[in-house]
Amino acid sequence: MIQESQRVLETKEKIRDAFFELYGTKKIERISIKEITDKAQLNRGTFYVYYKDIYDLLEKTEDELIEELMDKIKDLILMILRDQNISPFLPPLEFYQRYSKFLRVLFGTNGDPHFVYKVKTIIKKTLKELFENENIPKVENMEYVMEYISSAQIGIISYWMVENNMALPVSELGNMIKQITLHGPVGYLKSQSINQEFI
Numbered sequence: 001m002i003q004e005s006q007r008v009l010e011t012k013e014k015i016r017d018a019f020f021e022l023y024g025t026k027k028i029e030r031i032s033i034k035e036i037t038d039k040a041q042l043n044r045g046t047f048y049v050y051y052k053d054i055y056d057l058l059e060k061t062e063d064e065l066i067e068e069l070m071d072k073i074k075d076l077i078l079m080i081l082r083d084q085n086i087s088p089f090l091p092p093l094e095f096y097q098r099y100s101k102f103l104r105v106l107f108g109t110n111g112d113p114h115f116v117y118k119v120k121t122i123i124k125k126t127l128k129e130l131f132e133n134e135n136i137p138k139v140e141n142m143e144y145v146m147e148y149i150s151s152a153q154i155g156i157i158s159y160w161m162v163e164n165n166m167a168l169p170v171s172e173l174g175n176m177i178k179q180i181t182l183h184g185p186v187g188y189l190k191s192q193s194i195n196q197e198f199i
Contacts, residue, residue: 014040017101022036023105100161120150123146149181
C-alpha cells in the first residue's frame with residue numbers, strides 16, 4: 001500500500017469533514033459535490049482526483065473506519081471468548097473521539113443502513129473465524145447467535161454515541177457489553193439488581 005503524503009491526507013480529510021457535516025443534516029441524495037467542495041474550500045477537480053462520486057467517498061470512508069475498528073476489537077473479542085479479565089472490552093475512547101463526527105452520522109437517522117450491515121457482516125465473519133480457532137463447537141442455528149451478538153454490540157455502541165453523546169465512560173460501557181455478552185441481558189439485569197441491594 002502506497003503511503004500518502006501529509007498534503008493528500010489533509011485534502012481528503014477536508015473533503016470528508018465537509019461531506020459529513022452536510023450528511024448530518026440531510027440525506028445523501030440531496031448533497032452535491034459543489035456543496036462539499038465549497039464547504040471544504042477546494043475546487044471540484046480536486047474532489048475527482050480522489051473520488052468518483054459522493055457514494056464512492058462514502059464507501060471508502062466507511063471501509064477505512066471498519067478496517068480500523070475490526071483491527072482494534074479482534075484481539076478483544078478473542079480475550080472475551082477466553083473469559084480473560086479485560087477492561088474495557090472496546091477500542092479506546094480515543095478511537096471514538098477521533099471518528100465520532102463520522103460514526104454519529106453513519107449511525108444516525110440520515111446514516112447509511114448498509115454501513116451497519118457491513119459492520120455486522122465483518123463482526124460475524126470475525127466471530128466465526130475466532131470460534132473455529134478456539135475450537136468452540138458448532139451448534140445448530142449458530143448463525144442466529146452470531147447475529148444476536150453483532151446486532152447487540154452495534155445497537156449499544158450506536159445508542160451510546162448518538163443518543164447518549166458518549167456520556168457513559170468507555171470503561172463502564174465495555175464492562176457492560178462484556179457482562180451482557182457472557183450472561184445475557186436478563187442475567188446482567190439480575191446481577192445489577194442484586195448489587196443494588198447491597199449498596
